[in-house]
Amino acid sequence: xxxxxxxxxxxxxxxxxxxxxxxxxxxxxxxxxxxxxxxxxxxxxxxxxxxxxxxxxxxxxxxxxxxxxxxxxxxxxxxxxxxxxxxxxxxxxxxxxxxxxxxxxxxxxxxxxxxxxxxxxxxxxxxxxxxxxxxxxxxxxxxxxxxxxxxxxxxxxxxxxxxxxxxxxxxxxxxxxxxxxxxxxxxxxxxxxxxxxxxxxxxxxxxxxxxxxxxxxxxxxxxxxxxxxxxxxxxxxxxxxxxxxxxxxxxxxxxxxx
Numbered sequence: 062x063x064x065x066x067x068x069x070x071x072x073x074x075x076x077x078x079x080x081x082x083x084x085x086x087x088x089x090x091x092x093x094x095x096x097x098x099x100x101x102x103x104x105x106x107x108x109x110x111x112x113x114x115x116x117x118x119x120x121x122x123x124x125x126x127x128x129x130x131x132x133x134x135x136x137x138x139x140x141x142x143x144x145x146x147x148x149x150x151x152x153x154x155x156x157x158x159x160x161x162x163x164x165x166x167x168x169x170x171x172x173x174x175x176x177x178x179x180x181x182x183x184x185x186x187x188x189x190x191x192x193x194x195x196x197x198x199x200x201x202x203x204x205x206x207x208x209x210x211x212x213x214x215x216x217x218x219x220x221x222x223x224x225x226x227x228x229x230x231x232x233x234x235x236x237x238x239x240x241x242x243x244x245x246x247x248x249x250x251x252x253x254x255x256x257x258x259x260x261x262x263x264x265x266x267x268x269x270x271x272x273x274x275x276x277x278x279x280x281x282x283x284x285x286x287x288x289x290x291x292x293x294x295x296x297x298x299x300x301x302x303x304x305x306x307x308x309x310x311x312x313x314x315x316x317x318x319x
Contacts, residue, residue, distance in 0.1 A: 113248040120258045121237045127265035129230035134272050135185065141281040142178035148295050152302040174277045185229065192232050193224040199239065233261070 197220060200213050216239065223231035237258050244251035272278055287294035 109248065110246075113251065117241050117251070117255060120255055120262065121234055121241070124237055124258050124262040124265070125230050125234040127262045127269065128233050131265045131269035131272065132185070132229055134269060134278070135181070138272065138275070138277055138281060139178050139182040141284065142175035142277060143182075145280065145284075145295060146175040146179060149298055149302070152299050152306070155302075155306055174275075178277055186227070189224065189227060189229050189232065192229070192236065193220060196220055196232070196236055196239065237261075 197217065200216055200220075216235065219235050220232065223229075223235060240254050240258070241251060244254065284294040287297070
């Protein structure tokens with residue numbers, strides 16, 4: 062079974078599609094009435110189909126967009142975290158052994174955040190693998206739960222390409238498309254699934270904003286700004302901690318001499 066454990070952009074369709082929005086809502090309320098469904102004129106059915114296809118397309122595109130930009134920032138932060146932890150970690154540990162001073166606390170405090178971001182990178186890889194395996198099972202020829210014939214091969218190719226590239230956003234798009242394909246021609250039953258996709262999109266958007274405001278992102282931006290000005294910010298951090306270590310060692314030596 063497909064599961065979008067993620068996240069509703071409020072998509073407003075403009076033009077003639079809006080004219081049948083009320084009909085669509087009535088359909089959702091009375092979807093169980095075969096008589097009512099037959100009573101809808103053919104032109105209204107076509108308009109409803111256009112409306113739903115547009116809404117589904119926009120929801121899936123929004124999901125991929127929000128997921129992609131959050132995951133890209135997450136990857137950037139993970140790369141920076143690995144570099145920061147590898148460079149600053151040993152110096153911070155040395156200073157911690159001497160009871161780190163307040164002057165260096167600013168550079169030491171982000172180390173647990175950097176380590177957590179490094180570990181989160183592996184968690185995303187595990188998520189990619191788990192989603193790929195589940196989706197591959199859902200379209201396996203022995204089960205054929207979602208699409209048939211050539212559709213299976215085409216969908217499987219998309220899944221393989223996304224997995225090979227490590228593209229979780231593309232994999233999420235495939236998952237959403239496979240989910241909505243179950244309701245082709247029966248859009249009245251599609252609302253709950255569509256809302257799941259919209260909620261997933263909103264969750265990724267919220268995650269992106271949270272990463273923008275994360276302390277680690279602020280450090281990364283400072284490092285990027287320093288690099289654009291031609292100097293090494295991480296090197297400056299190490300030099301600052303090194304001075305703090307030297308000062309602490311001198312203070313300890315003076316205390317022992319007294």
